Amino acid sequence: MAAALALSTFATAAYAEQTLTIASWGGAYQDAQREAWFNIVAKELGITIKEDTTSGVADVRVQVASGKPTWDLVQQGNYGCAILDKEGNAEPLSDAIQNMEGFDASLKGKGWISNLVYSNVLAWNDETYPDNKPQGWADLWDTEKFPGGRSMRRSPVYNMEAALIADGVPMDKLYPLDVDRAFAKLESLRDDVTVWWSSGAQSAQVLQDGEVDMSGLWNGRAQSIADEGEPISITYNQQMLLTDCWIVPKGAPNKDLAMKAIEIMSRPEVQARIALYINYGPANSKAFETGVIPEDAAKKLPSYPDNLAKGFILDANYWADNLDKLTQRFDLFIQQ
Template identity: 35%
Template sequence: MHGPFVKDGLEILSEKLKSGAIGRRSFVQGAALLLGTSALGLRGTMAQAAEGELVFVNWGGDAGAAYDAAYGAPFQAETGIVVKQDGSGPLEGAIQAQFESGNPAWDIVDADPFSAEALGKKGMMEPIDYAVVDRAKMREGFGWDYAASSYFYSYIIAYDKNAYGDNPPQSMADFFDVEKFPGKRSMYKWGAGMWEAALLADGVAPDQLYPIDLERAHAKIAAIKDHVVTFWGGGSESQSVLLNGEASMALVWSTRARLIEQDSGGDITFTWNQGLIAPGAMAVVKGNPGGAANAMKFIASAQDPERQLVMFKMLGQGPANPAADALLPPEEARFNPVDPANAAVQVALDMGWYETNYGPALDAYLALVSA
């Protein structure tokens, strides 16, 4: 579910580097050793760990360099253990194939928590060792049996201020009300967050969203489908559809909302109200070559709030450790999806529901939006 989001973060990072918004020195946080410590696997190649090393599997592109700067290089400095970056993409099926091979090459994966939980219950993932990984360095409710939260993002409403003047949309009910708030809409192609948005708009209380009533959610979406100019599949598409005026309102990733506001000179802005918070996580493949103990030490080291802020600055990921919140100045905290003020008006996606229902729910959603 979060693979497209992470890949979009890499696209944003690449754009920043190309435009000069950040320099390579800033990118690696002054770590001049970056290319010498783990250049292997930075561009989507398969990494193979040697003895005393770990392989961290991410979503490719510049993710390897970002993860190395934030987590890999500091961990090597502390422990002497090299963390190689593998950008081949930790899809649930790929993780399962690693385990079933009987000789996995992967150690740690950037996984959907619900995927890690499903695989863990089948004996394919190592349980998180909370004697090593610190629950106190997690946001409440975001530590699972087989996955440890490592970042957050949100699905939120972005809108054209010029279209709505002194009466801007402030809720999912407003997003779905095309009479009170006329104009074209844009929504996410892959379903996550859209079901919850539809139910909130239909009057369901935030604490009553789960289990999701798919029939009700899809009926609500179907009712405005003629007003949806596109169901976007990538963040750049959601950004362009607002900037070029095709849509006056869209449900977008929080990382793109920030760029849209900047690129429009403030003409297009966003609200956190009734946003949907989604977590990313680190998980460990059962029987990993580097050993569960070293993998847990790596996850624990990645809980450092300063290191998580590197990922926030590079990829826009909200930090998993709440101690990071106080380290952000107000102008940056405004864009943090899990800043206390922002999180207080949002709803977190239920990973238990997604673990059981995401596949068939997505099939039904795609049939609706593509019809």
């Protein structure tokens, strides 16, 4: 015990007075990360954490291309992480991180690891559908049984998967996507989509205002307006599980320190803390075994085991390879 204490003290001393710069999405989400994770890292390593914000993949590319990145650790969406990894813009993660238990193989890559789980779900207005409730993506297309305006994301991501599931493709047989079949199915719904949303705020607002009656959107956005008392419900049936993730930009000035920070934030008991501050689930499945998350709160999270079993994990590597060309085709599709 004395030896272990000495080693821990030595490690903390080695990092003393160092600064780790982390870039994330800002707002309430980054506030939650600070309380749940950053403060734990700062205390355990005896370091100062400096925060910045990122708007996406392009920011990281610029940092790496400069030859002198100022960020040590960056949050991205999962297919954003996969893209940066394939481009060589991410440092390979340490063996300690790669070997951590509780992470599905689809939630990490050579240079990235997921840190939380959210999902794209089907949501609707209960006042429009007081009796029969939608059960899955096929109901988004069923405008006879469920009349009303629809809303979907202005992106091929999520919509291609939803279209194929609605057309009868099993969730475990989606990838690689049958693109022509997906677009044919989307064609049959296009005239009923009154809003192609381009931000999380917009996706919730058009549902809250009654501009649309049913929508595919992020679970946290739908849950937030439901918690405010709006007659909005969601189903986790056929949910598309999504993750945000950590990468260390290539050439980061404090790479080793960043790896240690990821390792700490990936521990089950630390991972679990995020659910105490925002309605997102931990990526480490073992976090649900820690007792940190109250049971009633856990049941509302997309990565809660019972909810997890109802959906599928979005294939980050597929979208890393196909995002650009499918975005071009999708943009042409909705402009026709």
